[in-house]
Amino acid sequence: MKNILFISNGFAEDLGVIAIIKALQKIAPDLNLYALPIVGKADHFKNLNVKVIGPHWELPSQGFIHEKEHYHIFMDIKAGAIPLILGQIWAVLKNRRKFDVVVGVGDYVSIMVNGLLIKKPFFYVWTTLFPVFPKAVIKYMKKYGLKIFPRSKEGLTHLDASHTPKEYVGNPIMDAFEITGEDFSLPKNEKVIGILPGSREVTYQTIPLLSDIINRLAKEQNPYFLIGISPKLDRQKIETVFKNSVNTRQVIFTTQYGDVLNSSTLVLALGGTASEQAACLGKPVITFWSQGISRSQGFVTAHTSTILKESAILVEPKAEVIVAAMITLLRDPVKMAHMGQRGKELMGPRGASKIIAQRIAEYLK
Numbered sequence: 001m002k003n004i005l006f007i008s009n010g011f012a013e014d015l016g017v018i019a020i021i022k023a024l025q026k027i028a029p030d031l032n033l034y035a036l037p038i039v040g041k042a043d044h045f046k047n048l049n050v051k052v053i054g055p056h057w058e059l060p061s062q063g064f065i066h067e068k069e070h071y072h073i074f075m076d077i078k079a080g081a082i083p084l085i086l087g088q089i090w091a092v093l094k095n096r097r098k099f100d101v102v103v104g105v106g107d108y109v110s111i112m113v114n115g116l117l118i119k120k121p122f123f124y125v126w127t128t129l130f131p132v133f134p135k136a137v138i139k140y141m142k143k144y145g146l147k148i149f150p151r152s153k154e155g156l157t158h159l160d161a162s163h164t165p166k167e168y169v170g171n172p173i174m175d176a177f178e179i180t181g182e183d184f185s186l187p188k189n190e191k192v193i194g195i196l197p198g199s200r201e202v203t204y205q206t207i208p209l210l211s212d213i214i215n216r217l218a219k220e221q222n223p224y225f226l227i228g229i230s231p232k233l234d235r236q237k238i239e240t241v242f243k244n245s246v247n248t249r250q251v252i253f254t255t256q257y258g259d260v261l262n263s264s265t266l267v268l269a270l271g272g273t274a275s276e277q278a279a280c281l282g283k284p285v286i287t288f289w290s291q292g293i294s295r296s297q298g299f300v301t302a303h304t305s306t307i308l309k310e311s312a313i314l315v316e317p318k319a320e321v322i323v324a325a326m327i328t329l330l331r332d333p334v335k336m337a338h339m340g341q342r343g344k345e346l347m348g349p350r351g352a353s354k355i356i357a358q359r360i361a362e363y364l365k
Contacts, residue, residue, distance in 0.1 A: 002031050002364045005053075005099045005120075007113055009038040011199070012273040013106035015176035016127050016353070018044055020103065023175075023357035025049065031364070034095065038088060038109065043232070054091035055084055092117045101146070103360065105172070108137045115140025123360060124164075125149045126156060127173055138162050146363060149356055152346070169355040170348030173273060174280045177258035184226065184252050184263060191223035191330060194264030194283070196257075196274040197238070199230035202291045206270060207238065209290075211245035212319040213268070213326075218248040220327055225251045228260035228274075266330060268322070270295065272303050275312055279343030280350065284336045285312035286325055311343030 008017045014037050033050045042056040060075040096118045104110025107128040114122045122144040138161050145164035150156045151171045197203045214225055229235045239253050267278040267285050275285045289300040304314040315325045
């Protein structure tokens with residue numbers, strides 16, 4: 001029986017791995033699957049038939065160590081970064097002989113882990129915005145790489161030197177949500193604003209601003225609001241705070257994330273993954289930076305300009321500015337259609353996880 005190790009290093013990367021794992025379990029249920037989620041508590045893997053190796057806990061940096069303005073190494077060290085890293089390295093070394101193939105999702109960290117510690121045939125699923133790859137990465141891909149799955153049609157021209165085959169199939173993170181067809185009993189032809197507040201603790205601090213946005217927009221446009229609440233957060237707490245501060249009854253709360261995206265006319269998203277997934281479905285996105293290392297102005301600006309591009313509008317975190325941008329966009333169906341089309345082009349089609357799973361299964365036959 002073949003053994004596969006999946007390596008991911010971030011919240012969105014975990015979602016991509018899980019989408020591939022679910023597809024692979026349907027295609028080849030006899031495989032033994034292992035996972036090394038380098039960042040976070042590995043909560044996403046609890047209900048899967050997957051063995052998670054290594055210790056896991058949340059660090060203050062949340063993996064965003066490239067955010068120099070907000071990242072403080074001593075905070076991570078105080079929170080146990082050294083035993084965490086050493087524990088994960090030991091887990092990899094202890095198990096490395098059993099793996100037949102390794103699949104890395106995210107930036108080049110997974111390539112380095114395989115090249116330095118595991119040294120096994122390697123599939124690489126590139127899902128992040130890192131534009132530069134060190135020479136060591138090129139070397140390890142050349143030595144162990146089986147195939148690269150870039151997130152965009154442009155591909156990875158800077159990894160051409162590795163001579164590793166490439167195939168563009170889309171981004172597996174776009175498969176990490178389900179559309180059930182729930183319409184929330186919304187009236188037809190009404191404008192619906194999807195609001196995705198985020199999935200981290202800082203979300204609670206953003207609710208006053210979002211409530212102000214809802215109140216201002218309700219006076220001007222009177223749309224319906226679908227608020228997608230992450231299962232990681234306290235739904236009752238979020239609903240209570242919103243209900244005590246908004247002046248419209250046309251607010252619906254749900255954890256059915258995919259149906260929020262599917263039913264929305266326009267999406268206000270406070271998360272990089274959420275923004276990309278909304279764009280994938282052709283929904284115009286408005287986003288802004290906020291509190292927390294994962295929503296810093298520098299990171300959100302880079303993400304918008306590099307990944308989202310014409311599918312999203314980035315504005316400063318002021319209610320009047322955000323509402324003005326939303327009203328302007330809602331009154332411009334031509335621009336909304338263009339943003340939606342660009343989102344589909346930039347994010348690619350859904351279904352990448354199934355194709356990647358097929359390629360892995362084909363290799364292991």
